[in-house]
Amino acid sequence: MGLSKFTILAVASYFTLNFLMGQASVVPSLEERCPTEQHRLHYHFTPRRNWINDPNGMVYHNGIYHLFYQYHPYSSGRGPMHWGHATSTDMIRWEEQEVALYPDEIGDCWSGSSVVDTTNTTGFQTDPSIEPLVAIYTSAGGAGQSQSVAYSNDNGETFTKYAENPAIPNPGINDFRDPKVSFIKGQWVMTLAVGNKVEFYGSPDLKAWTKISEFGADPEEGNHCSVWECPDLFPLTVDVSGNGTDIQELWVLIVSLGCGAPTGGSGTQYFIGNFNGTTFTSLPWDDQQWLDFGPDNYAAVSFSNEPQGRAIMMGWMNNLKYGDSLPTITWRGQMTIPRSLDLRLLDKDTQKYRLASWPVEEIKTLRPSTPKLKSDTEFTIPMDSKFELTTSALGNPAMELEIWLNITQNPQFSICAYNTLEEEVCFGYDGSKWFLDRSKSGNTNFNGGFAETLRATADRQLSTLDIAIRMFIDVSSIEVFVDDGLTVMTSLFYATEPLDQFYIESGANLKVNNFTIWGLECTFLEDDTVPLP
Ligand SMILES: *[C@@H]1O[C@H](CO)[C@@H](O)[C@H](O)[C@H]1NC(C)=O
Ligand SMILES: *[C@@H]1O[C@H](CO)[C@@H](O)[C@H](O)[C@H]1NC(C)=O
Numbered sequence: 001m002g003l004s005k006f007t008i009l010a011v012a013s014y015f016t017l018n019f020l021m022g023q024a025s026v027v028p029s030l031e032e033r034c035p036t037e038q039h040r041l042h043y044h045f046t047p048r049r050n051w052i053n054d055p056n057g058m059v060y061h062n063g064i065y066h067l068f069y070q071y072h073p074y075s076s077g078r079g080p081m082h083w084g085h086a087t088s089t090d091m092i093r094w095e096e097q098e099v100a101l102y103p104d105e106i107g108d109c110w111s112g113s114s115v116v117d118t119t120n121t122t123g124f125q126t127d128p129s130i131e132p133l134v135a136i137y138t139s140a141g142g143a144g145q146s147q148s149v150a151y152s153n154d155n156g157e158t159f160t161k162y163a164e165n166p167a168i169p170n171p172g173i174n175d176f177r178d179p180k181v182s183f184i185k186g187q188w189v190m191t192l193a194v195g196n197k198v199e200f201y202g203s204p205d206l207k208a209w210t211k212i213s214e215f216g217a218d219p220e221e222g223n224h225c226s227v228w229e230c231p232d233l234f235p236l237t238v239d240v241s242g243n244g245t246d247i248q249e250l251w252v253l254i255v256s257l258g259c260g261a262p263t264g265g266s267g268t269q270y271f272i273g274n275f276n277g278t279t280f281t282s283l284p285w286d287d288q289q290w291l292d293f294g295p296d297n298y299a300a301v302s303f304s305n306e307p308q309g310r311a312i313m314m315g316w317m318n319n320l321k322y323g324d325s326l327p328t329i330t331w332r333g334q335m336t337i338p339r340s341l342d343l344r345l346l347d348k349d350t351q352k353y354r355l356a357s358w359p360v361e362e363i364k365t366l367r368p369s370t371p372k373l374k375s376d377t378e379f380t381i382p383m384d385s386k387f388e389l390t391t392s393a394l395g396n397p398a399m400e401l402e403i404w405l406n407i408t409q410n411p412q413f414s415i416c417a418y419n420t421l422e423e424e425v426c427f428g429y430d431g432s433k434w435f436l437d438r439s440k441s442g443n444t445n446f447n448g449g450f451a452e453t454l455r456a457t458a459d460r461q462l463s464t465l466d467i468a469i470r471m472f473i474d475v476s477s478i479e480v481f482v483d484d485g486l487t488v489m490t491s492l493f494y495a496t497e498p499l500d501q502f503y504i505e506s507g508a509n510l511k512v513n514n515f516t517i518w519g520l521e522c523t524f525l526e527d528d529t530v531p532l533p
C-alpha cells in the first residue's frame with residue numbers, strides 16, 4: 001500500500017514550498033512533527049479525527065498489517081459505525097487509510113474480523129497473484145444484528161460487499177454479533193457473541209454457515225455480568241514440564257464484557273481449554289482469568305495470519321464506563337500497544353494456567369540508540385524514602401521505563417510518573433497486591449469514578465525474586481507489564497501537562513539492580529494537510 005495520501009501530500013507541499021523559495025529541500029525532522037495537541041498520544045494508534053472503538057479485522061496480508069476499527073467519520077462522538085482502516089509494516093507505525101466499509105441498507109458495520117482466503121474457498125478471487133482479504137462483520141440495522149461478508153481483491157484498498165448479505169440472518173436474538181473467524185481443522189470457524197454466551201459456526205466457504213456448538217450458557221462458566229462481546233479463539237502451546245520435554249497445545253477463548261472486570265467496568269476475560277474442531281471445553285475457570293488488570297483494555301482480539309505464528313492482540317484502550325466522555329476534542333479513542341501472548345502453567349495439580357502478555361519485540365524500534373537515563377549499578381532505596389530517578393528534566397511525554405528489582409522481603413513501593421504541577425500516576429506493590437493509582441492524575445472530573453486506585457492480585461508470592469517492570473507512558477496512557485507478563489495494567493489519564501519525570505517511593509528497603517529510561521519516537525506525525533477544525 002505504501003505511503004498514504006496524507007504523507008504524499010505533505011511531502012509534496014514541503015517540496016513545492018522549498019522549490020518556490022529557491023532553497024535546498026528541508027523536510028521537517030520527526031521530532032518537529034510530533035503531536036502538540038493536548039492529550040494526543042505519540043506512539044499509540046489514534047485516528048487523526050473523530051470517534052473510534054473496537055479494533056476489527058486485524059490481519060497480516062501480503063507484507064502489510066491491517067488494522068480496521070469501529071469508526072464514526074463525522075464526529076468525535078459515537079454515530080453510525082463504519083470500518084476505519086490503517087496499515088503498517090510493523091504494527092507500531094500506522095498510516096490511516098480511506099474508510100473501508102460504509103453502512104448500507106441492512107445496517108451499520110459493527111465489529112468483526114478478517115481472514116486471507118489463500119485457496120479461494122469463497123470464489124471471490126479475481127487476480128491469481130493476490131489472495132482475497134475477506135471481512136466478516138456484524139450488520140446492525142432494522143432487521144436486527146446479522147453477520148455479513150465483504151472482500152477485497154486489491155490488498156485491502158477497496159471492499160465489495162457479498163451480494164447475498166447477510167450470510168447469517170438474525171435468528172430473533174437481540175445481541176448477536178462480533179464474528180471472529182479462523183481456519184481450524186479443515187473448515188472456517190466463526191466464534192460469535194450471542195447474548196451472554198458464545199456460539200460457534202462452521203463453513204466451507206465463508207458464505208454458508210452452520211451452527212456447530214456453543215459455550216458459556218452455564219452461569220458457572222465465567223463472568224456473566226453483562227452480555228458477552230468480541231470473542232476470539234486461538235491455540236497456544238504450553239511447556240507443561242517446565243523444561244521443554246512436554247509441550248502441549250491448548251485453546252484460548254477470549255470474551256470481553258461490559259462490567260464485572262477486576263477494576264470495575266468493562267474488561268476481557270479468558271478461558272483455557274480444548275477445541276476439537278466443533279466443541280470448546282474449558283478447564284476450571286477462576287476469577288483471576290483476565291487479560292488485563294487495569295481498566296482500559298477492551299474488545300482485544302488477535303491478528304489473523306500473523307507471519308511468525310504469534311498470538312498478538314491489541315485492544316481498544318478505554319472503558320465502557322466513561323469511554324464516551326474522554327476529555328479529548330478532535331478525536332476520541334485509542335488502541336493499546338500490540339502484545340504477544342503466551343500460556344503458562346502455574347500449578348500442575350490444580351491445572352492453573354495463565355495467559356501472559358508482553359509488548360511485541362517491534363516496540364523496541366521506538367527506542368533511540370541512546371537512552372535518556374540508565375543505571376547498571378545496583379543500589380538500595382532505604383525504607384520510607386523517596387528517590388528521584390533523575391534531577392534534570394527527562395522532558396519527554398512518551399517514555400519507557402524498564403527497571404529490575406531484587407525483592408528480598410515483602411515489598412511496598414510505588415514508581416510514579418509526574419510533572420511539575422504534581423500530577424502523577426503511580427504503579428507499585430502495596431505489600432499484597434499490585435496497584436495503579438491515577439487519583440491525582442490531573443483531569444479526573446469528567447467521570448465520577450475515574451480518580452481511582454486500581455488493584456490486582458499477584459498470581460505468585462513475591463519473595464526473593466528478580467523482577468522486571470516495564471512501564472510505557474504516552475501522554476495520556478500508561479501500560480505496565482510485570483511478573484513476566486502475568487500482570488498487566490493499562491490505564492488512561494488526563495494530566496494537564498505530560499508526566500515526564502519519575503520517582504520511586506519505598507516503604508521498605510528496595511534493592512534496584514538496574515534501570516533504563518528511553519524517550520520513545522513518536523509515530524503519530526503532525527500533518528499540515530489536515531488542519532485542526
Ligand atoms: C476463484 O473461484 C471462482 C469460483 O470458483 C473462479 O471463478 C475464479 O476464477 C477463481 N479465481 C482464481 C484466481 O482462480
Ligand atoms: C523434565 O521435567 C520433568 C518433570 O517436570 C521430568 O520428569 C523430566 O525428567 C525432566 N527432563 C529433563 C531432560 O530434565
Ligand SMILES: *[C@@H]1O[C@H](CO)[C@@H](O)[C@H](O)[C@H]1NC(C)=O
Pocket residue numbers: 276277278279
Ligand atoms: C468434540 O467434542 C464433542 C463434545 O465432547 C463431541 O460431541 C464431538 O463428537 C467431538 N468432535 C470430534 C470431531 O471429535
Ligand SMILES: *[C@@H]1O[C@H](CO)[C@@H](O)[C@H](O)[C@H]1NC(C)=O
Pocket residue numbers: 406407408466513
Ligand atoms: C538478589 O538478591 C539475592 C539475595 O541477596 C541474591 O542472592 C541474588 O544474587 C540477587 N540477584 C541479583 C541478580 O543480583
Ligand SMILES: *[C@@H]1O[C@H](CO)[C@@H](O)[C@H](O)[C@H]1NC(C)=O
Pocket residue numbers: 376404405466467513514516
Ligand atoms: C538488569 O538486571 C537483571 C537481573 O536482575 C538482568 O537480568 C538484566 O540483564 C539487567 N539489565 C541490564 C540492562 O543491565
